[in-house]
Amino acid sequence: MTDSGAEPLLLDAQSVSKRFGAVAALSNASLHLRRGEVVALMGANGAGKSTFVKILTGALRPDTGHVQIKGVDRRVGSPAEARRSGLVPVYQEPSLIPDLTVADNLRLGDTDEAAFRHWVAELGVSDLNLGEMIHRLPLATLRILDLARALASKPDVLLLDEMTAALPTDLVEKVLKTVRAQADEGLAVIFVSHRFPEIAALCDRASVLRDGETVGDLPIEDGVEDRAVELMLGAALTPGQLAEDRDAHVPQTATGTPRLKVSGIGLGGKLTDVSFDLHPGEVLGVVALEGQGQDELFDILAGFRRAETGTLEVDGTTREFTHPADAIAAGLTFVPGNRAEALLMDRSVRENIALPFSARLRAWAGLPMKREAARVAEAIERLQIDTRAQGEVRRLSGGNQQKVTIGRWIATGVETLLLFDPTRGIDVRTKRQIYPLVRELAAQGAAVLFYTSELEEVQLACDRAVVMFGGRVVDIIDAAEADEPTLMRAAYGLPRNAPAEAAS
Amino acid sequence: MTGFLKKHGWTLGLLAILLTLLIAIRVVQPNFGASGLESLARAALPFAFATAAMAVVVIAGGIDLSVASMMAVTGVTAAVLMDNATEGQAVFAVIAVLLVGIAMGAINGALIVLTKVPDIVVTLAMLFVWEGVALLILSTPGGGAADWLRSIIAGPVSLPFLPEAWTFWLPNAFIFMAVAIAVIWLPLRRSKLGLSIYAIGSDDTAAFRSGIAIGRTRVAAYAVAGLFCALGGLSLTMGTGIGEPVPGPYLMASVAAVVLGGVVLGGGRGGLLGPIIAVFILRAIRLLLTLMAVDPNVTTIVEGTIMVVVVMLGAILMMRERRS
Numbered sequence: 039m040t041d042s043g044a045e046p047l048l049l050d051a052q053s054v055s056k057r058f059g060a061v062a063a064l065s066n067a068s069l070h071l072r073r074g075e076v077v078a079l080m081g082a083n084g085a086g087k088s089t090f091v092k093i094l095t096g097a098l099r100p101d102t103g104h105v106q107i108k109g110v111d112r113r114v115g116s117p118a119e120a121r122r123s124g125l126v127p128v129y130q131e132p133s134l135i136p137d138l139t140v141a142d143n144l145r146l147g148d149t150d151e152a153a154f155r156h157w158v159a160e161l162g163v164s165d166l167n168l169g170e171m172i173h174r175l176p177l178a179t180l181r182i183l184d185l186a187r188a189l190a191s192k193p194d195v196l197l198l199d200e201m202t203a204a205l206p207t208d209l210v211e212k213v214l215k216t217v218r219a220q221a222d223e224g225l226a227v228i229f230v231s232h233r234f235p236e237i238a239a240l241c242d243r244a245s246v247l248r249d250g251e252t253v254g255d256l257p258i259e260d261g262v263e264d265r266a267v268e269l270m271l272g273a274a275l276t277p278g279q280l281a282e283d284r285d286a287h288v289p290q291t292a293t294g295t296p297r298l299k300v301s302g303i304g305l306g307g308k309l310t311d312v313s314f315d316l317h318p319g320e321v322l323g324v325v326a327l328e329g330q331g332q333d334e335l336f337d338i339l340a341g342f343r344r345a346e347t348g349t350l351e352v353d354g355t356t357r358e359f360t361h362p363a364d365a366i367a368a369g370l371t372f373v374p375g376n377r378a379e380a381l382l383m384d385r386s387v388r389e390n391i392a393l394p395f396s397a398r399l400r401a402w403a404g405l406p407m408k409r410e411a412a413r414v415a416e417a418i419e420r421l422q423i424d425t426r427a428q429g430e431v432r433r434l435s436g437g438n439q440q441k442v443t444i445g446r447w448i449a450t451g452v453e454t455l456l457l458f459d460p461t462r463g464i465d466v467r468t469k470r471q472i473y474p475l476v477r478e479l480a481a482q483g484a485a486v487l488f489y490t491s492e493l494e495e496v497q498l499a500c501d502r503a504v505v506m507f508g509g510r511v512v513d514i515i516d517a518a519e520a521d522e523p524t525l526m527r528a529a530y531g532l533p534r535n536a537p538a539e540a541a542s
Numbered sequence: 543m544t545g546f547l548k549k550h551g552w553t554l555g556l557l558a559i560l561l562t563l564l565i566a567i568r569v570v571q572p573n574f575g576a577s578g579l580e581s582l583a584r585a586a587l588p589f590a591f592a593t594a595a596m597a598v599v600v601i602a603g604g605i606d607l608s609v610a611s612m613m614a615v616t617g618v619t620a621a622v623l624m625d626n627a628t629e630g631q632a633v634f635a636v637i638a639v640l641l642v643g644i645a646m647g648a649i650n651g652a653l654i655v656l657t658k659v660p661d662i663v664v665t666l667a668m669l670f671v672w673e674g675v676a677l678l679i680l681s682t683p684g685g686g687a688a689d690w691l692r693s694i695i696a697g698p699v700s701l702p703f704l705p706e707a708w709t710f711w712l713p714n715a716f717i718f719m720a721v722a723i724a725v726i727w728l729p730l731r732r733s734k735l736g737l738s739i740y741a742i743g744s745d746d747t748a749a750f751r752s753g754i755a756i757g758r759t760r761v762a763a764y765a766v767a768g769l770f771c772a773l774g775g776l777s778l779t780m781g782t783g784i785g786e787p788v789p790g791p792y793l794m795a796s797v798a799a800v801v802l803g804g805v806v807l808g809g810g811r812g813g814l815l816g817p818i819i820a821v822f823i824l825r826a827i828r829l830l831l832t833l834m835a836v837d838p839n840v841t842t843i844v845e846g847t848i849m850v851v852v853v854m855l856g857a858i859l860m861m862r863e864r865r866s
Contacts, residue, residue, distance in 0.1 A: 097750075118753030133751035137744035137810035138737060146737045147752050 045072050046109055048226045049094075049125065049195050054103035055250070056089055063089040064100070065250040071195060071226040076218070078237040078258075079230045080266055081247030081465070090247065091199055091230060095127045108194060124194035128201045132180035136173035140183065143172060149190050157186035162212040176329075178205055185213060189220065196220075197228040202236055206327055214240050232465060233492075234263045246270055267466055294318075295354050297454055297485035298339075298370070303348035308334045309509045312348070316454070316485045321476055323500035323517075324489040325525050331509035332489050336458050339487070340372035341365030352454075369453030373443050375462055380443040383432040387423060388414045390431050391446045417449040422471060437468030444475050447484075454485045462491060473499040493522045493529075507531040552804035552856060556819040559852070563826040570833045576698055576711045583713035584695060584781060586825045588613065590719050590818050591774030592792035593799040594727070595647075595767035597817045599661075600800050602763035603743035603809030607665040608650060609771050609796055610789035611672035616643050616775030618676050621685025621785025632688030640772045646672060647768020651761035669793075676787040685785040694718055695780050715777075719818075722773050727814050730766065739763045743809025799824060802849050804856065 049071040056064040064086040071077055081087040092098040094105060096119055104111055107123045134143050144151055151168075158166055161182045172180065181201060188196060198217070202210045218240055221227050229241055237244060238258055246254040246269040254269040256262055296315035303312040309331045316322050326332045337343040339350070341359035350357050352368045359365045365372070374380050381390050392410045421441045423434070431439060440460055447455060457476070461469045476499050480486055488500055496503045496517060503520045505513040505528040513528040527533075567574050592609050599606045616639050623635035654664045695715040700706060730736045738759040741749040750756055774792070779785055801807060802824070803817030824845060831841045 118755070121753050127751070129751065133748040135741040135744045135748050135752065135810075138740055142737050142740075143752070146734065146741060146754065 047071065047106070048073055048108060049228075050106040050109075051090075051094060052103055052106075054090065054093055054100045054105065056086075056093060056098065056101050062250055064093070066252065067103075067247060067250065068252045069094070069228070069245055071228065073224045073226055074221055075243070076221045076227040076229055076241045078241040078244040079228055079247070080232075080237075080244055081270060085247040085270070085465075086250040087230065087247055089250075091127070091197065094125065094228070095197060096125075121191065121193075125197060126188045126191055126193035126195070127197040127199060128181075128184050128188050130200035132172075132177070132184045134172045134180055134183060134187075137171065139169050139171055140166065140175075141168040144168075144187065147187065147191070149187050153190035153192075154186050157189045157216075158183065160216055161186055162209060178209055178329075181205055182209065182213070189216075193225070195226045195228065197230070199230045200232075202231065202233065206329065210236065234266075238262070270466060296351070297353060298487075299351035299354075300339075301349050301351070303335070303338060303345045303350075305331075305334050305338065305343070305346050307509070309338075309345070312506070312509075312511050314504050314511060314514060316487055318453075318483050318485050319480050320502070321480050321486040321488055321500045323496040323503035323520070324487060324506065325493060325496060325503050325520075325529055326489075326506035327529050330506045330529075332458075332506055334509075335506070336372065336456055336487075336489065339365065339370060339456055341370075370456060371447060371452050371454065372456045373447075373458065373460060375459040377436065377439045377443055381431050381439060384430055386429055387418065387431055387434070387442060390442050391417050391449055393446065413449050417445050420448070421445040421475070437464045440464055441468065441471065441475070444472060444479075448475065448479060448482075451482070452479065452484050455479060455487070457486060457488045459489055459491050461495065469495075493525045496520045496525060505529055551859075553813075553816045553819065555856075556803065556816055556823060560819055560823050560826060563823060563830060567826065567830050567833060570830065574833075579711055580698060580713040580715070582822070582825055582829060583715040583719070586821050587695060587715050587719055587777045587781065588774045588790065588792060589795050589799065589821045589825065590723070591770050591777060592796040593803070593817045593821050594723050594814055595770035595774065596796040596800045597803065597805050597812065597814050598739065598770065599763055599767045600805050600807060601743050601809060601812060602739045602760060603746065604654070604661040604760065604763065605665065605797075605807075606647075606650060606764065606767050607662065607793060608646075608668040608672050609767070609774075610792040611669045611676065612643065612646050612768060612771035613775040613778060613792060614676035614787055614789040615646065615672050615679065616772040617778040618680040618685065618775075618785035618787050620776050620779040621687060622680055624687050624691075624779075625685040627686075627688070629688050629690055632691055635688075636691070636776065639776055640769060643768040643770075643772020643775070644765045645768065647771065648761055648765040650768070651764030654764070655757040655760055669789075673789055676789070680785050680787045683784050683786045685779070687779050687783045691776075691780050692783060695777065718777075723770075723814060723818065726766070726769065731813070735759065735762055739766075740810055743811075745810070795821075795824065798845075798849055802852055 047070050049069065051067065051069045054064055054067045055062070067086060067090050069077065069079065069090075079087060079090070089098065093100050107125055110123070134140075135146065138146070141151070143149075144154055155166075163179055163182050166179075166183075175183070185198075185201065196217070202213060205213065214236060217225075217227055217229075227240075229237065231237055241258050244254075244256045244258060244262065244266055245252060246256065246266055248270055254266075256265055256269075294317065297318045298316040300315075301313045304310050312331070312335060314322070324332055324335070334343065338345045338359070341362040341364050344358075344360065350359065352370070357364070357368050359368070362372075382393065388411070391414045423438050423441055423445070431442060434442070444457070444460060460476075461472055464472070473495070476486055476488065480501075488495075490496065497520055500517050500520070502517060503515050503525065504511055505515065505525065507529060508531065512531055515524060515528065567578070571578070592613060595609050595612075596606060619642055620635060620639045623638060624632050627635060650665055650668050653659070653668070654661045657664065695718050697714055699709040699712045699714055699717055701709060730739075738749070738754045739762070741752065741754055742756050742759050742763075746756055749759075778790070799820040800812075800817045803812065803815075803820035805812030805817055827845055827848060828841060831844060832838075836844070
């Protein structure tokens, strides 16, 4: 099948639809790719992106429409078949077998070892032992191995599904560079991502899905961000809305006794002399590249681990946490980055929102169902949670799940909230609903510690930002000055510009 | 060296426990020698095959509650086929029994894959089905076994080119078990099917995405388990010379040995060597306690306690290692 005499299409998906029971996940999705093209696949959560990816990779069969790869019409039946047809996916979570060695994993997928080694080196992982068990390797390395394995199989079409999420910045650069170089030699790439800078650096076009339908195919050029957001939202959004959001948020300066005072915290080689204050009504950002001690810091504050040195003060009293229950008793509530750790996936939205305040009941009496129902209904309304699938939280989209994890604390009331990368893997629209939620919590008097892997969020949601590098606090920056270049420099451990230095 | 220790630490630890137990037996019963070892190996034989069967499906991320029943079916099939048969015909009987085992295992696996009913439910149902089949084949203990077959697992090893002094302590039953399991497991472990069995047990989503046919691999794992059950059933008939239609106490014992042997119940981790050593450990504990004239009811309590303690110690050691 050729398109008006142009080069034949490598991949051509036309009018694909898919229903799950009464819910139409996809109604009319299309995507086409030629040799050497890199196309971003975008869409808000719930737009049908993951269903479309599953159909393209062969994990699901479409109800109608067709997917042609290299002109051959086929309804792909399994990932193995899709692989043979030339389309190779790399997923957000690595698809390597944890209990086998790297070499066994290669053997299992019939991967050429020499080519694999070549790509691993190219992608910047130098000291790989093929005899090592997968489950002993760090997550970032696994993503690289996954990509190297995909490249080694010489695909025609490469599908990268949120592959760069939570990858350290230097590796992201290597990945983008390598993939772009391959595309220039003829590889076609589908790039599923929420990150505009990466899309701008890598892609030629962006295909946008909304409510299960492909609504636009945009060339990458200046201003494409606003255009794409507008298409994803489906409502006209004035250009520069993101900037307006930023301006609308006025950082607060807090004084008085800090809710949480961290002094001189140290842990092995991971944390050294970490100190900062967190005040009631404040949202304090934490900015760090991957693996700079932020995980350990949150673990200590949540009571999962004990610090070796230093003290924690809550409302002026020194506290020692030996168990998560101690942290909870001191009013510190941890919301993990992994939503599966925060929610009861098999229970309803209502139960999940109600859990914190029903768990507080000491008496074994009946639950005050009427009051619970009222508070939950109010929370759902305020959070704009899509309640079509509210019987089981598992069936909500990722963004809606995240809204439940944060929103339940608005319904309950919370003193100190520790948010660990709450917007990871969430679409733009939902993110923009989460920032006001966080601000609202602070307005209620809560103190919020907000680790984010996306630098722009500091100015969108925080009052100040603590920057960590190599297990130390290298800078504390007011939101007004915390633009992305400043944060990036600090996160890489570089000193701030002279004027800023004088001000601090 | 440290890599070897890390990888085989559990197995080496189990071997140390077994040696300690054998020494303890020797201390309690100074005339425990070659014949003692021989009866220990013969008693352990059906347990070893049941454990091998269970280990394979557990590694594949499943469980098979019908191992003892399948052993009963294959045991009575062997006894009936060999009843009044010539020595030569017995060869075909053995082959037929092994095929019956593979077929039963494959049926278990296929039912799990096709019906999507949880493995524990399907194999619980099949426990009763195969039990009934065994009783239909032979309602009371009976049948026979070929003499050459019985002699395979009797007595100590004697090889013409080795002096008897070297081999008198090594029981034939032990050699039969080691050879049978090695011949099936070693090539399988290194094959792509073997890797696939580990893969579906380790992470079935990742396995699916790596292009593994999950369903077929699962059926194959159960079929291999069926084959080990057939060897177990055969060894029962070889040991007693008759077929016994009522399943023996092999189900729970095999789960115990698998767990003690370092196979993680969630799947994907462990091998067959550990569980087989664990079988001997559990038999040796029993023997030691019997020799010490401990109340048999206390024996089971001790066995259970030892299992929990060993698995717990192993987990603690693993956690230590991960932290450092």
